[in-house]
Amino acid sequence: MKKTEIIQIQGTDYKEMTKQLLEECSFATRIPSKNSLIGIKPNLVAPVPAEFGGTTHPEVVAGIVEYLQEHGFTRMQIMEGSWVGDKTEESFDVCGYRTLSEQYGVPLVDAQKEKSVPVQCGDMELQICECARKVDFMINVPVMKGHCQTKITCALKNMKGLLPNKEKRHFHAMGLHRPIAHLGLGIHQDFILVDNICGDLDFEDGGNPFVMNRLFAGLDPVLIDAYVCAELHYRAADVPYVKMAEELGVGSADLTQLSIRQIGEEGEKREIPAKRKIVELQDAVEEVESCSACYGYLIPALDRLKEEELLQELDEKICIGQGYRGKHGALGVGSCTSGFASSLKGCPPTDEQMYEFLKKYIVDKRKAETENSARGEKR
Structure with missing residues (x-):
């Protein structure tokens, strides 16, 4: 799989779709060793079931876990911190991750309860939860959706869940875009698998799901987000953190270099409305x-x-x-x-x-x- 490539799949059997997609990406060969500590970061912004369009479907994460276990990887953990005002533990329960954890024996890490460490991210120091710094391989599983302040949220912004609540508030005091871009230097994403099943096009916590029944994967979080901008009828320049992250060297926002590969049958593509x-x-x-x-x-x-x-x-x-x-x-x-x-x-x-x-x-x-x-x- 090339860094300038996105591979996508459509369907309704989300767990099997995930496993097929990972197989197509030769995913197991990308992980350094069987002893690597693998972090899986879904989006559990609030205690809202995935069908409302705000959180990562547990079937997708189940597909990742099954694939890894079938390929001999045993050291993994699911990590997340819900937004300020909601408790991650409640999101784990409501979103189906407590059941998933018990079924597969994969521990859940509540980033809201984690200690944080200062990390120099270019010319900005950010407080990042220890769990994010300890993993050897980071799998980001964001939801493609709209956002009431930044227009879109996907790969880059999803890492904000691995910050302590105090730093999340600080991000907003700094204007969101610049710290989100710098966070791309503080937490390296090794693989991105986007849940584009039914993300809400307006509200990050869901409520108005727009069904696409699609998953897509890539290696460059900046390119992923630039692609999401285009899908939602924005230019990358309309979402400042995307271009800022590119300038910092986190990745590339050049869609002229992007190639998209479909696996399996291409389902009926719904036209995403331009009006927000x-x-x-x-x-x-x-x-x-x-x-x-x-x-x-x-x-x-x-x-x-x-x-x-x-x-x-x-x-x-x-x-x-x-x-x-x-x-x-x-x-x-x-x-x-x-x-x-x-x-x-x-x-x-x-x-x-x-x-x-x-x-x-x-x-x-x-x-x-x-x-x-x-x-x-x-x-």
Whole structure:
């Protein structure tokens, strides 16, 4: 398998598809030795089953584990840290990884509970969980999906799950793109197998799955992400961390050098829509250094308000993010906006809490305006 190549397969038997794909890639020959410690990094951003479009299907990881065990590899571990606000242990349970671990005898590593070490990543020092530094071979199993802040998330951003929560918050304070690019220097990805079964095209925690029933694999995380950008109708330049990572030497974003090889029968390809729900909803938000979980819960709440034709009644911008700590304003969500006249507590509050809070705010304001108008008419 060449570094400029992506190999893909389509179907609905996800475990067997995974094994066929690995066989086609001569995967076993890429691992240094039978004694290598192999890290498997899925995307378990939140405790949401994979069919909702936000997390890696456990059948895919089961296929990886079975393939490795059948080829004589026994030292492996599944490692992940869910986003700030959710517990990885709950994600392991809900997403089917606890059962998978027990069935195959592969330990689960909760990166939220891991110690971290400082790692020099070019001109940036990042705190990275020890588990990510100890493995001899890293298999990245991200989901191809949209993201409410960075437009896409796949190979490069998936490594953010191997940071302590404090560093995740720091990433958002730094603007996300630059630290994500530098993280590519701190955690080397030896093999990427992308779950493109039903990733949500707008929300990173899922909810609106777009079924593709496809898996694809590659060796270059930058090239993988550049390809995902194109698939979702973006240029690589629209997602700054992709080009930044290329400039740092993490990989290549040059799609003119990419070759795509299909194995098995090519199924019916669904046309991915160019229009993004997320873009319309972002107009209602004033975001400064917000964490993914907080922003990620706000967008679905706004979507519900839009469907109920309530969002159009909201005149104020909804403020969110660490940049509002100690500041004052009209309307905010999350503990960082506690100084605002109307603020929803929580770090982060859930999408349901945000929806109920904003709906009440809109309805109460409408009621007050109606009463004021009625009083004015009486005068």
